[in-house]
Amino acid sequence: MAAIKVKAKLKKGIVKVKAMAKHEMTTYNMAKKKTGDRENANFITHLSGTINGKTVFDMSTSQFLSKNPIFKFKFKGEEFKKGDKLLMTFVDRKGKTGKGKGKIK
Amino acid sequence: MQRRKFLSLTLGALALAVVPASVRAEDYRKTKPTVWSAHTVEDGIKNLYGTTSTINKGVKLTAPKIAANGGAIPVDFSTKIAAKSIAVFQDANPESAVCVYSVNEYSINEYSIKIKMAKSGSITVVVQGQDGKLYSAKQSLEVALGGCEG
Numbered sequence: 001m002a003a004i005k006v007k008a009k010l011k012k013g014i015v016k017v018k019a020m021a022k023h024e025m026t027t028y029n030m031a032k033k034k035t036g037d038r039e040n041a042n043f044i045t046h047l048s049g050t051i052n053g054k055t056v057f058d059m060s061t062s063q064f065l066s067k068n069p070i071f072k073f074k075f076k077g078e079e080f081k082k083g084d085k086l087l088m089t090f091v092d093r094k095g096k097t098g099k100g101k102g103k104i105k
Numbered sequence: 106m107q108r109r110k111f112l113s114l115t116l117g118a119l120a121l122a123v124v125p126a127s128v129r130a131e132d133y134r135k136t137k138p139t140v141w142s143a144h145t146v147e148d149g150i151k152n153l154y155g156t157t158s159t160i161n162k163g164v165k166l167t168a169p170k171i172a173a174n175g176g177a178i179p180v181d182f183s184t185k186i187a188a189k190s191i192a193v194f195q196d197a198n199p200e201s202a203v204c205v206y207s208v209n210e211y212s213i214n215e216y217s218i219k220i221k222m223a224k225s226g227s228i229t230v231v232v233q234g235q236d237g238k239l240y241s242a243k244q245s246l247e248v249a250l251g252g253c254e255g
Contacts, residue, residue, distance in 0.1 A: 014213060027221070029199065045134045056211040060133035061204040062141055064195065066177035066219035075211040 003098025004088045006049075010104050015077035017057070020070045021047070021090055021098065027063040047071070047090045051080055051104075057088075080104060133190075133205040140202050146194045146229050149201040153192055154239055159231060164242035166230050175222045175248040182242070183215040187235045193218070197226030197248065222248050 005020045023044050031040040041063060049057035056075045087101045133153070134141060143149040151157050167181040180193070191214065193203040203220050206212075220228075227245035234240060 025221075027198075029223075046132050054211070055209055058209065059204050059206045062200065062202050064198050064200075064203045064221045066221055070217075070219050072217040074213040074215050076213060079211075 004090065004100025006086055006088050006100050006102030008086045008102050008104045010077045010080065010082055013076065013078050014074055015056075015080065015086075015104060016072075016074050017049070017086065017102075018070065018072050019049070019088055019100070019102075020068060021088075021100075022068055023090070023092065023098070025063060025065055025067050025069065042093050044069070044090045044092050047088065049086055049088045051084050051086050054079075056086070077104070133207070140192075140205070141200060143201055144199065146196050146201045149194050150192070150229075150231055150239070153202075153205065154231070154233060156239065159239040159241035161241055161243075163240045164230050164232050166228065166242040166244050168228055168244050168246055171247045171249065172222070173249050175224070175250055177219040178222055178246070178248070179217060179219055180228060181215075181217040182230045184232050184240065185214075186232055186240055188212075188214055189233045189235050191216070191233070192231045193220070194229045194231065195220065195222055195226055196229075197222040197224045199223075222246075224248055 003022050007018045009016050021044060025043045026041050028038040028041045032038040043063040044061050047059050047061060048055060057073055082104050084104050085101050086104060090098045137153055139152040140149055143152050147157050163186045164184045165182060172178045188208045190208055191206040194201045195203060225247040227243055229241060229243045232240040
């Protein structure tokens with residue numbers, strides 16, 4: 001199953017995106033309580049979105065995003081058309097990557 | 106001896122050529138590691154941008170005044186300022202940084218995310234303008250049930 005669900009909609013030259021990443025987002029405190037070691041914390045550290053190889057979204061994140069975090073954002077869509085695929089990728093603290101893609105509707 | 110020298114030189118040149126291509130978009134976790142371990146909002150902003158003087162305008166921040174569940178607080182923010190990057194901080198958790206967006210030529214700076222807060226506190230959004238100045242907005246909120254202890 002895709003690790004990120006992506007919904008993108010093009011309207012009047014603007015693409016609106018709603019993305020949900022599936023991730024536990026364990027903080028240091030939670031890891032310490034549950035496993036006794038704060039180094040077991042694991043969360044998404046970097047998330048980016050590309051269309052046709054062009055980066056349209058890029059963020060670095062910390063442990064304080066909610067569990068299964070939802071991201072909403074917009075970007076200029078003149079260059080893109082319906083049917084183009086938005087590919088989103090995250091990297092977590094342990095170096096694991098998750099991917100998801102959605103067609104622009 | 107000559108050949109060994111040649112080999113090491115080529116390898117070095119190759120390594121140099123590969124690095125710039127991989128750091129196109131800035132990963133703030135790698136470039137500014139101290140931001141993520143800062144305990145106060147002031148320290149976080151200082152570690153990220155080198156200064157704490159911000160102009161309190163131009164940024165719109167919307168968050169609930171009372172959040173029932175500290176595990177997922179919806180935060181919306183937007184700005185019309187031509188920005189280079191946008192950072193979100195809060196002061197209720199052990200560390201202050203939440204996330205940093207790097208703005209690109211396609212960005213429309215209107216975002217919404219869900220964050221965790223352990224207790225009542227305030228959220229600060231800092232926008233780094235292309236003019237080099239920092240713009241910010243701050244909102245305090247009450248959290249009924251903390252979301253960080255799991």
